[in-house]
Amino acid sequence: MRLNSNGRDNEIVPRRLAIGRRISEYISKSHNARVRYAAYECFIKLIESNKKDFTSVWKHRMDIPRKRKEGEDFLNALRSQASPADEGVGRLAARLLWLLEEINEHE
DSSP states (O other), X not given: XXXXXXXXXXXXXXXXXXXXXXXXXXXXXXXXXXXXXXXXXXXXXXXXXXXXXXXXXXXXXXXXXXXXXXXXXXXXXXXHHOOTTSSTHHHHHHHHHHHHHHHHHHO
């Protein structure tokens, strides 16, 4: 394990980025509501538990034009699925959308 100057593992951010990418792929490609619900829940937990690291990863992705397009497509898909009045998937989609938009505002 390699540590950086803060004593943290240098592998953490790339690993979290890979996890976030997989979760967003599940959300984008899944037509199964149960799988989508679990993916939303995992993504929310990932963001909330690693707010600082996730913010830096999200900012880095949004600085790259191709990745920005993917991120914007993902946010648009969330907007179409987010319905706070809807139980389950819609409520989680709305919460995830809120977290991601909050990160964008802080940039």
